Amino acid sequence: MNKVVQLSEASSIGIHAMVLIARSEVHMNVSDLAEKIGASRNHLAKVMQRLVKDGFVKSSRGPTGGFLLSKSPEEITLLDIYESIEGPIEPAACPLDRQVCPFGKCLMGGVVNKATIEIREYLKANTLKEMMGY
Amino acid sequence: MNKVVQLSEASSIGIHAMVLIARSEVHMNVSDLAEKIGASRNHLAKVMQRLVKDGFVKSSRGPTGGFLLSKSPEEITLLDIYESIEGPIEPAACPLDRQVCPFGKCLMGGVVNKATIEIREYLKANTLKEMMGY
DNA sequence: TCTAATGCAGTATTTCAATGCGCAAATATC
DNA sequence: GATATTTGCGCATTGAAATACTGCATTAGA
Numbered sequence: 064m065n066k067v068v069q070l071s072e073a074s075s076i077g078i079h080a081m082v083l084i085a086r087s088e089v090h091m092n093v094s095d096l097a098e099k100i101g102a103s104r105n106h107l108a109k110v111m112q113r114l115v116k117d118g119f120v121k122s123s124r125g126p127t128g129g130f131l132l133s134k135s136p137e138e139i140t141l142l143d144i145y146e147s148i149e150g151p152i153e154p155a156a157c158p159l160d161r162q163v164c165p166f167g168k169c170l171m172g173g174v175v176n177k178a179t180i181e182i183r184e185y186l187k188a189n190t191l192k193e194m195m196g197y
Numbered sequence: 198m199n200k201v202v203q204l205s206e207a208s209s210i211g212i213h214a215m216v217l218i219a220r221s222e223v224h225m226n227v228s229d230l231a232e233k234i235g236a237s238r239n240h241l242a243k244v245m246q247r248l249v250k251d252g253f254v255k256s257s258r259g260p261t262g263g264f265l266l267s268k269s270p271e272e273i274t275l276l277d278i279y280e281s282i283e284g285p286i287e288p289a290a291c292p293l294d295r296q297v298c299p300f301g302k303c304l305m306g307g308v309v310n311k312a313t314i315e316i317r318e319y320l321k322a323n324t325l326k327e328m329m330g331y
Numbered sequence: 332t333c334t335a336a337t338g339c340a341g342t343a344t345t346t347c348a349a350t351g352c353g354c355a356a357a358t359a360t361c
Numbered sequence: 362g363a364t365a366t367t368t369g370c371g372c373a374t375t376g377a378a379a380t381a382c383t384g385c386a387t388t389a390g391a
Binding site for chain 4: 239240259261
Binding site for chain 3: 226227228242245246249256257258259260261262263264
């Protein structure tokens with residue numbers, strides 16, 4: 064199991080949960096979400112807290128409680144969700160984490176950067192609306 | 198510091214070290230390599246052990262010891278080095294690590310996979326020869 | 332042959348994300 | 362009101378990767 068490109072578990076379950084919430088008419092609670100996604104209930108709960116804080120979902124407690132979108136699905140991009148959970152994507156310069164690469168040109172020739180931008184564009188171009196049919 | 202695409206420290210310093218070794222006429226030892234790259238001597242030593250085992254470099258001990266390429270630079274791709282250190286790159290399907298994504302289509306629409314392949318192609322297309330001038 | 336420089340191998344430590352847990356606060360339902 | 366259900370939140374635990382340490386084996390050169 065060796066991945067070059069890897070979304071964290073957190074952002075991944077966050078995006079999946081948001082799609083489920085978008086598709087639902089009624090509140091969805093953490094347990095149901097976690098089960099549907101097949102993820103850890105505890106971990107998902109943590110992730111949801113961030114999304115509530117950043118205003119993408121409204122939560123309500125008590126029986127029949129859970130989460131609802133607080134904006135319409137076309138107003139929330141996957142990038143919004145991702146960055147709410149992970150923080151802003153940075154353009155990933157040198158794979159060695161230096162300001163100044165010890166080499167003249169970067170050995171990776173910008174390919175890492177290019178891949179990052181590609182994924183970022185995808186996340187930005189797609190809203191929950193697009194994902195609702197998935 | 199949030200990177201979507203991230204080479205591990207290990208593979209990164211491994212590739213950089215190999216370029217330095219390729220450029221050198223004489224043996225390069227771990228301390229010099231580590232200093233030039235600006236990486237941890239200990240970590241680099243570990244990485245070099247793998248590259249020795251997989252036959253990309255010959256090591257010699259004692260004073261004036263260190264590492265030399267055991268093939269010519271055009272015979273070693275960056276992918277060889279990467280996979281020697283990390284193991285084979287797998288095509289990264291669903292970001293949730295499941296055989297069966299709980300959704301109909303993958304929400305990431307293959308963009309993760311595409312980015313992985315792109316990076317892999319770059320690593321495969323470039324040998325140490327190409328990198329020697331960097 | 333002796334000494335110092337060096338890689339080797341195994342183990343220990345650190346770090347950080349992922350995960351778990353318990354209790355407090357809120358709130359439908361009866 | 363009482364009760365059951367649910368999120369909020371802080372702290373603890375776990376697990377895996379990264380990194381460090383240490384004693385040993387090898388070898389060039391004086």
